[in-house]
Amino acid sequence: MHFLKTEGLCKSFGGLMAIHNLEFEVEEGEIVGLIGPNGSGKTTTLNLITGFLKPDSGTVTFRGENVTGLPRCRACQKGMARTFQLVKPFLDFTALQNVMVGRVYGREPTKSLKVAAEESREFLEQVGLLAKADVLAKDLTLMERKRLELARALAAKPQLLLLDELMAGLNPGETEEAMQLIKQIRDLAEWCTRAGVALRARHSSLCLPGSPI
């Protein structure tokens, strides 16, 4: 059984076929990347997997279960979490409150805000943002917001973590920091060592415009 598998996945927007017959697998424990030029369908692929979009046809199987078109909250509860290319924190929440949202609505939701706050501090620490716990998200830099996005995704306790352009917009130093961070997370978090980070597609799978390399 594959950890994640897509079969015959297709998605069009009006006349534009963004994803055509996408087929790939990710195995448990893999860290894999989905690469391709702008417009080649990377974000759409993540959206299809995590329930942000429904495919026109095809299936997504996660840990042996058909999760095609599940509402995004159900996909999250089943163990998938993602970050967004355009980071989307709750701007008027503090960093800590943002992460608590992931903890309260994630895979093992807690009703205790005390527990959520305590654990969320740990996730902030993991991404090097604990010192900013009480800072409003709108007052964070782009790199800090990306770290926050990651902490919030981690707080959902995912088994599959999908990172959409985590490095985009970062300078080379920040990119290096982000890469170290991803490796650290995999090393630190027991449940995360079993997670794939991002995706790999077969060459022929994504459709034009812009085939991935």
Ligand SMILES: Nc1ncnc2c1ncn2[C@@H]1O[C@H](COP(=O)(O)OP(=O)(O)O)[C@@H](O)[C@H]1O
């Ligand atoms: N919600 C949408 N409505 C219309 N077109 C879309 C939508 N989302 C993506 N597209 C189009 O689908 C193609 C793939 O986009 P996207 O998945 O964002 O590519 P990538 O993430 O690889 O840059 C692009 O041509 C884009 O304009």
Ligand SMILES: [Mg+2]
């Ligand atoms: Mg994209």
